[in-house]
Amino acid sequence: MNRRSSKDSRQNIIDAAQRVFLLHGYEGSTMRMIAEQAGISVGGIYLYFKNKEELCLLLIDERLKEFSEKIDAALKKIEDPIDALREYILLSIEYAKKHNEFIITQSREKGFTFGIDIKREFFKRQKEVIKGIIFKGINKGIFVNCNIEEATRVIMGVIRGFVLSLVVDPDNLFDARQCSELILSGLLSRSN
Amino acid sequence: MNRRSSKDSRQNIIDAAQRVFLLHGYEGSTMRMIAEQAGISVGGIYLYFKNKEELCLLLIDERLKEFSEKIDAALKKIEDPIDALREYILLSIEYAKKHNEFIITQSREKGFTFGIDIKREFFKRQKEVIKGIIFKGINKGIFVNCNIEEATRVIMGVIRGFVLSLVVDPDNLFDARQCSELILSGLLSRSN
């Protein structure tokens, strides 16, 4: 039992948990698995985290924040609403490929409460981002004057469709580019 | 301990399981819960079903078959590919509202691959149905000449997006009608 920096140990646990949750999901991951991956005892985890749930919630929070920052950074550099929306969809789908496990996490088993506040907050913010892009597009006369709320829901729904397809039918994923073009031409384009 | 018809008891268990899985998901449902709902002892369940997994798989199978039959019956009466596709999407989304618990099923050991063989078979058949509609539409000159495989993937992805939204963000569901119009106009329509 070597003495290690508590900072390192904490990070080791976090990294290990990320890997284990990714492979096995929340319920399928045990603290023993995570401990092994982290190279620390199972009791040692509780020196840093209150419990399994807190550990997972922290990861969810981090990942979703990370995504939001990525999006903000990317959109800051894009002026054209068409390019912005296209970029949003593509980034979303790319991110989903890596972190879908935190979106479809066990909400049902915990009575829809597990991480639900974090996710709701996240969805709310993403919704505002999309609405902002659409609104700007309409103002510039690029997009049709549509129901922004509804268009936003469709876009988010489509991205979620990709997420779920990753999980249940990974051999049949639609093309991210074609999908963004569908939304641009079918939902928002003035060329109709 | 009253004597009951074994047939009734079996059905009671199935009905109860359906209700419990719907509310709590697979992992969140215990055999004790199901037994209570069915009005039978927990050991009594094993007189009819081998185990929890078999009970759930049977339900998944039944529900997906039921849906397929509904779809087939409805499409049999529709000649126009536009109406057919529209009907397909609407029926899918309506059914998802009632039975999404069998599409997003997760177990501790198998994660989302629980029941995956049944689901794969189901997806395969639905894919053929959609492709059939698109193919007919193209032949009649109603739909654009597109990549049928990819169009099918997009359609299935969009429906899955609705399914997942039901679970993680039920307050923001897109409108089924608008969505089917999006697909019709943005993906397949010759009016572009």
Next chain:
DNA sequence: AATTCATATGAACAGACGTTCATCTAAAGA
């Protein structure tokens, strides 16, 4: 009434999991 049959019961079992905590130990400080 006694026996058989069909259905049911629920305590007990085995296993698994998250968590606790008495104990340990190496490193740092006095």
Next chain:
DNA sequence: TCTTTAGATGAACGTCTGTTCATATGAATT
């Protein structure tokens, strides 16, 4: 060198779950 500190250990605990199986019981038959 001795004491303190910081970090770690892992067996044990309590709880829960799926499943088993010895036993029970009411209805039907003899």
